[in-house]
Amino acid sequence: MPSIVSCTSARPKELFVSANPKTVSRSLVHRLVWPNAIFGSLLIGRTPEELAKLKGMVKQLSEAGLRAEYLSSGALLLEEPALAVGKEDGAAFLPDDCQLDAQRTVAFIEKANRHFALKGRYAEFYHDPAVSLLRSGSSGEVEAVQTSKNTLYSKKAVVIAAGCWSGSLMHDLVRESNIALDVPVKPRKGHLLVVENINSIQLNHGLMEVGYVDHEIGTHPTSSLGMDDHEQTLSISMTATLDTVGNLVLGSSRQFAGFSTEVDDSIIHRIWSRAGEFFPTLRELSLTEFAKSRKVRIGLRPYMPDGKPIIGPVPGLPKVLLATGHEGGGLSLALGTAEMVTDMVLGHPEKVDSAPFSVQGRCG
Numbered sequence: 077m078p079s080i081v082s083c084t085s086a087r088p089k090e091l092f093v094s095a096n097p098k099t100v101s102r103s104l105v106h107r108l109v110w111p112n113a114i115f116g117s118l119l120i121g122r123t124p125e126e127l128a129k130l131k132g133m134v135k136q137l138s139e140a141g142l143r144a145e146y147l148s149s150g151a152l153l154l155e156e157p158a159l160a161v162g163k164e165d166g167a168a169f170l171p172d173d174c175q176l177d178a179q180r181t182v183a184f185i186e187k188a189n190r191h192f193a194l195k196g197r198y199a200e201f202y203h204d205p206a207v208s209l210l211r212s213g214s215s216g217e218v219e220a221v222q223t224s225k226n227t228l229y230s231k232k233a234v235v236i237a238a239g240c241w242s243g244s245l246m247h248d249l250v251r252e253s254n255i256a257l258d259v260p261v262k263p264r265k266g267h268l269l270v271v272e273n274i275n276s277i278q279l280n281h282g283l284m285e286v287g288y289v290d291h292e293i294g295t296h297p298t299s300s301l302g303m304d305d306h307e308q309t310l311s312i313s314m315t316a317t318l319d320t321v322g323n324l325v326l327g328s329s330r331q332f333a334g335f336s337t338e339v340d341d342s343i344i345h346r347i348w349s350r351a352g353e354f355f356p357t358l359r360e361l362s363l364t365e366f367a368k369s370r371k372v373r374i375g376l377r378p379y380m381p382d383g384k385p386i387i388g389p390v391p392g393l394p395k396v397l398l399a400t401g402h403e404g405g406g407l408s409l410a411l412g413t414a415e416m417v418t419d420m421v422l423g424h425p426e427k428v429d430s431a432p433f434s435v436q437g438r439c440g
């Protein structure tokens with residue numbers, strides 16, 4: 077999991093939980109946002125098709141009540157002077173977007189949750205994987221989750237949210253029943269490059285090229301070398317932001333490489349050279365100069381072939397719900413997903429139509 081994520085506003089307004097310092101409490105901001113955090117994000121387009129797409133996005137987001145603006149090349153350069161901006165380039169500017177540090181965010185949520193432990197409403201079971209479901213002999217209803225060390229009883233619901241492992245976990249959980257459920261979620265590996273001590277680039281916003289959001293769904297990369305099956309699945313899209321201590325974080329790759337989380341140096345070099353197409357200063361620097369001060373982060377995005385998360389009850393298994401398949405948006409969509417699942421479990425009216433995300437018809 078990457079530690080810096082863009083908290084995109086490109087989601088239904090009802091699910092938008094803003095981390096914008098203007099709209100959340102000061103104490104929350106101090107915990108989650110670091111002193112020199114950059115605000116606002118720019119999605120950059122370079123072809124007429126990309127610019128048309130960006131204008132459509134700006135319209136859609138504005139209609140949903142979010143602040144979004146289309147910037148032509150001149151305005152884009154004023155916002156981000158370090159960028160190489162061609163006459164025909166443009167961008168969608170989302171001024172209220174901000175960066176989250178995933179580790180700080182998780183620590184914050186854990187700390188808040190631990191207050192409920194005293195009331196017996198929260199417990200943590202790290203390094204204790206779920207292995208099977210225990211079902212009532214008479215009704216067949218799921219009563220508990222068996223983990224490697226514990227039996228966890230559940231009155232209301234069991235939510236399976238195991239990212240790209242959800243398919244194999246689901247398979248194990250229903251092995252002894254007559255339910256056939258093939259959740260087609262796959263690991264989609266991503267590399268991020270963190271470069272320390274690089275003072276020659278100043279960023280004012282989080283940046284990404286429009287291909288980054290396109291590739292969330294597509295399986296056909298724009299930067300493919302076209303050499304073999306492994307390469308065919310590889311795509312590189314430029315993303316650039318700063319981390320909590322001011323390091324430059326460059327991304328990002330997408331590839332299907334099973335569950336491997338090994339660093340592939342050739343991908344790191346391609347991320348660097350793609351970034352150089354947007355930041356001329358980087359072309360004058362060699363990545364080897366940063367050999368000692370570079371770090372690589374690798375994560376596995378839970379990819380669904382139809383590009384949508386899968387959130388809802390599992391047919392034939394009352395009380396069991398799935399929440400996975402968020403691909404490259406799972407951190408910004410996490411709270412919204414939790415709200416949807418909570419409403420489903422408690423039988424509250426849905427704030428968001430969950431039909432497009434349902435399990436029904438999307439698993440073999």
Ligand SMILES: Cc1cc2nc3c(=O)[nH]c(=O)nc-3n(C[C@H](O)[C@H](O)[C@H](O)COP(=O)(O)OP(=O)(O)OC[C@H]3O[C@@H](n4cnc5c(N)ncnc54)[C@H](O)[C@@H]3O)c2cc1C
Nearest residue numbers: 081082205206238239241266375376403404405406407408
């Ligand atoms: C390079 C990169 C950049 C990204 N950038 C962004 C971004 O800018 N914004 C954004 O929103 N998202 C981003 N993402 C995507 C985001 O990280 C994922 O969408 C998100 O982590 C998915 O969350 P998840 O909880 O579904 O799965 P995961 O985070 O994969 O968590 C699944 C958990 O289930 C556990 N598990 C597995 N099997 C079992 C078992 N049997 N029992 C119990 N637990 C089990 C695993 O150990 C794991 O902890 C990025 C991802 C990558 C790789």
